[in-house]
Amino acid sequence: MQDNTPHFRRLALLWVVSSIVLTAIVVFVLAPGMPPGNGTVQASGQVVDNTVLLGLSTPVALGVLLCLGYCLIVFRERPGDDPHLEGPAIRGNSSIQMWWLVVTTTLVLFLAAFGSIELLKDGAGGGQGPNPLSVVGNPKSTLQVQVIAQQWQFTYRYPQYGGFETNKLEIPANTTVEFHVTSLDVIHSFWAYQLGVKADANPGQDNIAYVQTKAPMNFAVHCAELCGVWHGYMFDSGKVVPKTEFASWVTQQRKYFSPETHLLTPYRHTYFPAPQRRGG
Amino acid sequence: MSVEGAIGEVRLPPEPVTHRTRPPGVATRLWCGSVTFFFASFLFAYVFLRSLDVHKDWVIGHVEPSGGLGVTVMALMVLSGIIWRIGHFRPVDTIATGVVAIVLGIVAVALQILQYTTIDFGGASGAYASVFIGWTSTYILGAIPGLYWIETQLATLVRARKREVSEADQAVLRAGVEASSFFWAYYAAIGVVTFIFLYVI
Amino acid sequence: MMTTATAMPLPARKPLGQRLLGFNLLTALILAVVGYWIGHLIGGAVHAPSIKYYSTEAGYNDISVFLGYLGGVIGFLTGLGFANYPVRRMLGHPPDLPGHAEVNEPGLWKYLRLSTDHKVVSLQYLAGIGIFFFVGGLNAMLIRTELLSPTTHVFGPNQYLTLVGLHGSMMMGMMTSGILGPFANWVVPTMIGTRRMAFPRLEALTFWLLMSAGVVLITTIFFGGFQTGWTGYEPLSDQGTAGFDAYVGFFALVGMSMTLLGLNLMVTIITMRAPGMTWSRLPIFVWAVFATCVLMVIATPMLIAVLLMGAMDRTVQTAFFEPGNGGSAQLYQNLFWFFGHPEVYILAIPGFGIVLELLPVFTRKPLWGYRTGIAGMLGVALLSFFVWQHHLFVSGINADLRPFYMLSTEMISLPTGFTFLCVMGTLWRGRIRLTVPMLFCMGWAFNFLFGGISGVFLSDVPSDVTTHGSFFSMAHFHYTIMGGLVFTFFAAIYYWGPKMTGLKFSERLGKWHFWLLFIAFNSTFGPLFALGFMGMPRRVVTYPLNLQGLNVWVSISAYFIAISMLIFLWNVVQSLVFKREPAEANPWQSKSAEWQLPTPVPAYDFIEWPDIGPDPYPYGEPVEDYSGAPAPVGGAA
Numbered sequence A: 001m002q003d004n005t006p007h008f009r010r011l012a013l014l015w016v017v018s019s020i021v022l023t024a025i026v027v028f029v030l031a032p033g034m035p036p037g038n039g040t041v042q043a044s045g046q047v048v049d050n051t052v053l054l055g056l057s058t059p060v061a062l063g064v065l066l067c068l069g070y071c072l073i074v075f076r077e078r079p080g081d082d083p084h085l086e087g088p089a090i091r092g093n094s095s096i097q098m099w100w101l102v103v104t105t106t107l108v109l110f111l112a113a114f115g116s117i118e119l120l121k122d123g124a125g126g127g128q129g130p131n132p133l134s135v136v137g138n139p140k141s142t143l144q145v146q147v148i149a150q151q152w153q154f155t156y157r158y159p160q161y162g163g164f165e166t167n168k169l170e171i172p173a174n175t176t177v178e179f180h181v182t183s184l185d186v187i188h189s190f191w192a193y194q195l196g197v198k199a200d201a202n203p204g205q206d207n208i209a210y211v212q213t214k215a216p217m218n219f220a221v222h223c224a225e226l227c228g229v230w231h232g233y234m235f236d237s238g239k240v241v242p243k244t245e246f247a248s249w250v251t252q253q254r255k256y257f258s259p260e261t262h263l264l265t266p267y268r269h270t271y272f273p274a275p276q277r278r279g280g
Numbered sequence B: 001m002s003v004e005g006a007i008g009e010v011r012l013p014p015e016p017v018t019h020r021t022r023p024p025g026v027a028t029r030l031w032c033g034s035v036t037f038f039f040a041s042f043l044f045a046y047v048f049l050r051s052l053d054v055h056k057d058w059v060i061g062h063v064e065p066s067g068g069l070g071v072t073v074m075a076l077m078v079l080s081g082i083i084w085r086i087g088h089f090r091p092v093d094t095i096a097t098g099v100v101a102i103v104l105g106i107v108a109v110a111l112q113i114l115q116y117t118t119i120d121f122g123g124a125s126g127a128y129a130s131v132f133i134g135w136t137s138t139y140i141l142g143a144i145p146g147l148y149w150i151e152t153q154l155a156t157l158v159r160a161r162k163r164e165v166s167e168a169d170q171a172v173l174r175a176g177v178e179a180s181s182f183f184w185a186y187y188a189a190i191g192v193v194t195f196i197f198l199y200v201i
Numbered sequence C: 001m002m003t004t005a006t007a008m009p010l011p012a013r014k015p016l017g018q019r020l021l022g023f024n025l026l027t028a029l030i031l032a033v034v035g036y037w038i039g040h041l042i043g044g045a046v047h048a049p050s051i052k053y054y055s056t057e058a059g060y061n062d063i064s065v066f067l068g069y070l071g072g073v074i075g076f077l078t079g080l081g082f083a084n085y086p087v088r089r090m091l092g093h094p095p096d097l098p099g100h101a102e103v104n105e106p107g108l109w110k111y112l113r114l115s116t117d118h119k120v121v122s123l124q125y126l127a128g129i130g131i132f133f134f135v136g137g138l139n140a141m142l143i144r145t146e147l148l149s150p151t152t153h154v155f156g157p158n159q160y161l162t163l164v165g166l167h168g169s170m171m172m173g174m175m176t177s178g179i180l181g182p183f184a185n186w187v188v189p190t191m192i193g194t195r196r197m198a199f200p201r202l203e204a205l206t207f208w209l210l211m212s213a214g215v216v217l218i219t220t221i222f223f224g225g226f227q228t229g230w231t232g233y234e235p236l237s238d239q240g241t242a243g244f245d246a247y248v249g250f251f252a253l254v255g256m257s258m259t260l261l262g263l264n265l266m267v268t269i270i271t272m273r274a275p276g277m278t279w280s281r282l283p284i285f286v287w288a289v290f291a292t293c294v295l296m297v298i299a300t301p302m303l304i305a306v307l308l309m310g311a312m313d314r315t316v317q318t319a320f321f322e323p324g325n326g327g328s329a330q331l332y333q334n335l336f337w338f339f340g341h342p343e344v345y346i347l348a349i350p351g352f353g354i355v356l357e358l359l360p361v362f363t364r365k366p367l368w369g370y371r372t373g374i375a376g377m378l379g380v381a382l383l384s385f386f387v388w389q390h391h392l393f394v395s396g397i398n399a400d401l402r403p404f405y406m407l408s409t410e411m412i413s414l415p416t417g418f419t420f421l422c423v424m425g426t427l428w429r430g431r432i433r434l435t436v437p438m439l440f441c442m443g444w445a446f447n448f449l450f451g452g453i454s455g456v457f458l459s460d461v462p463s464d465v466t467t468h469g470s471f472f473s474m475a476h477f478h479y480t481i482m483g484g485l486v487f488t489f490f491a492a493i494y495y496w497g498p499k500m501t502g503l504k505f506s507e508r509l510g511k512w513h514f515w516l517l518f519i520a521f522n523s524t525f526g527p528l529f530a531l532g533f534m535g536m537p538r539r540v541v542t543y544p545l546n547l548q549g550l551n552v553w554v555s556i557s558a559y560f561i562a563i564s565m566l567i568f569l570w571n572v573v574q575s576l577v578f579k580r581e582p583a584e585a586n587p588w589q590s591k592s593a594e595w596q597l598p599t600p601v602p603a604y605d606f607i608e609w610p611d612i613g614p615d616p617y618p619y620g621e622p623v624e625d626y627s628g629a630p631a632p633v634g635g636a637a
């Protein structure tokens, strides 16, 4: 039985056409709505990453799906076919295998390089540990905010403003913010969704994440690491406000909390919990 | 041999002897891989916590396990491992070396327990103390099945002296001795690594 | 001296009363309870009253709980008869092989005892894992029921988290052996040409260890549950009461079972292949099992070690993970994921093996790219040791190494891609028969494709900053595990089930099962990608109101998954209990060794191993004009 239909060419054509159409749709229609939005430089960076990933994975997924679908439809054994008929005993094709390896390797290396560049450029909003590799912005004009997680709430300290501690998070627009995330008990994770920031809060450790805000907006804060019974309730919200508004807010807060601030532990990067139990 | 199977009486060709002689040795080598990774976790904990020592609590207070006992335990384990391995290579001496190896091993276990009664710190005395207690106790606990294994080999050999043993069965017995001696020697080597990290470095 | 594993006459059957007194499940359960109380009492006697144990608040001390579990498991295994052989060996009896003429016994009695026949153990595994799979599935339904509303309405937060933890641990712990336990134990010996596993007693032990593990996990509900999810992160778990001890005991037992299962299978494959069964002639499923076993033997001991450290923190007051006393929470994360990532490939690779093994049968073609497929699975196994910190991208630990872990993680998609290439190559120009097992294989291809692609998002650090710890990652791993492993698990049941049980399954119900599961699965977990992107964290009992619509959709779809499972259950019950229609010996016209055995399979499997020739996949019409085809497998013509 010789089948001379140009299956491969047909499939390839189908793939090229549908890839172009679908990738265009994905990149131009779907991608702009990708999370976490364009509220900050880091968030935009993530949208770019998501767009690139979506754009590249669309043709890949389509290729595999079309091939599967094509085979299942075209090469199906139909009712009434001679059950003794078998397929051709093809055991491989070294040039296809080579090309597959070359193409996928190229894709992977490109993705890894691209992701690394995107990451190192501005930290991508992720926690970078105590000694960040990508320092963003001018350290002089950077606003430092310490995020202290504990079961089950976040509080925030502003060391450049006397180190007061508040349960409200406000940051100025068009500013680089340096979050210092730490925990007093178990592992939490500070996730400011619209800012594109996520950094684990580890007990006894400082974890730094940068964000460069743009226009004023509101954002949601969640704890993103299971931290006990009330983990689901450990959420919060914050605001990016115009610089002048931030200035007056921070002065007001500083004054409001001044009776308590000097009672707090002096500002440190970590507040190490005292040994919880028994001695040696 | 016959079996009352679903299709009546059948004769089965005998199984190759290698099916009984090769598995113990191969399994032991793989098992040594598992054991290595098991103790590698403690090694990892050691290196990780020591390098992390941000709050200077690698050692809290006075933490000094007796080095003399430590070195003795290690030396006994190494001696035991070497002797039993030699015993495997010299069939005439296997039983004698096995007895010596077991005695040395038991003394090692006993001395380790003795050491625990002399230490004046607990697990909460810093990271080193934790790793020390965790690593040595699992190590010495793991030695006990090893000793049991040697014992089964000896018991079998002693019994086998009293009766006719076919060549194939002889090979099976030797395979068991080989496997246990390999394991035991390897375990002693892990003991050396344990010692180096916990006492020397 | 016996020369074969199976040659033993069937002893006369004893009356029921006498049988109940011997070593069996009943005795085992009684001894388990006795052992538990002995352990518990010893623990009560040796614990230091001055110390505040983690579970003190609940009125326990961790030492007695752990010793209770230990005693219980020892009692259980002794009751089954596992202690007999070690004691005999201690007394100097020569090594021997267990006989297992009981395989020929009619009835269920043989499944309720220690059996060392690989066919019986496989069915024990299948039933045992199946039960826990349904328990885990039931937990999932309860979780989804709670998530119907954005606030708590059915369960409190503690119960909810316990359910999530139970579901996750149960599934991860049990399904890791989901293919190796029931299917590799059955077919690997036959495929490589032997009648038994290298260590038949060990084979049985792995099964009973797994069962005791499952029971230990369920006892957590008597101790207040645990709130840590399946990952058991420290130091949160240090706040856990005795319920967390159940988690530790569970995973430690699962770890032992897995290590020994892997070891046994690996030794069998290395040492017991029939003459002429060279490595390059092994069916690809055997290769998949082998690659998986490498991971099991090497990675799982680290799980046992890390759990032991945790247990020591809870009992003898060490401070491995306790930040206050020199320990580190991130030590736990590192050690856990050093095991945890290979673990997820322990789940995935057997699935690859099933798909590649079944495709030639249902396309009537040889496997396309045999060597590529093997390289893929071994490559995945190797790479999986170098990626674990992708679970810690935002944790702040070794942040400078993230580009490396990003690269290594994305590299895993290369060998995984090989599997897909082999699938497509095998389908190409085949004569495809869409039987039920084949449908499940195609379901795997569809689901795993999305699982893999979403994995690339998670491995890209900037993208992971948003998706980490969100429902996106939840959707990702369900696509790979549920859509990948579980689909192949069912493929294997429908494919080998008739041979293993000797009975026929309903094709029609099988198709219903597949289509309902496939659609409901995608409709359940597809929207979770969106939910994650929209900012819903994992393991939360409450969520923002605007996400309710999607969550309700997901929950309702999940109920349809449950319905599809009920159809499956009905299919099984109908075939095994009511209809009992004998299966044909080779309904799929397969050419691999296990299908050449008669059905029902006799105790001794085969007299002469079926001569299946040098080629594991001798399907298809020869083609002359095909250029570039490599030499036939094994180089033998």
Ligand code: HEM
Residues within 6 Å of the ligand: C137, C140, C141, C143, C144, C164, C165, C167, C168, C169, C171, C172, C175, C228, C229, C230, C231, C474, C478, C481, C482, C486, C524, C537, C538, C539, C540, C558, C561
């Ligand atoms: C029957 C279909 C299933 C449904 C509807 C389902 C649903 C869920 C849900 C709702 C969660 C909790 C999500 C959260 O709040 O974080 C979850 C978690 C999980 N599931 Fe499933 N699941 C199913 C099958 C499976 C299977 C087959 C496996 C693995 C073999 C699995 C493994 C897990 C794991 C490991 C977790 C994580 C638990 C944790 O966060 O600690 N699930 N699943």
Ligand SMILES: [Cu+2]
Residues within 6 Å of the ligand: A149, A150, A152, A187, A188, A189, A223, A224, A225, A226, A227, A231, A234
């Ligand atoms: Cu939290």
Ligand SMILES: [Cu+2]
Residues within 6 Å of the ligand: C340, C341, C344, C387, C388, C390, C391
């Ligand atoms: Cu991973």
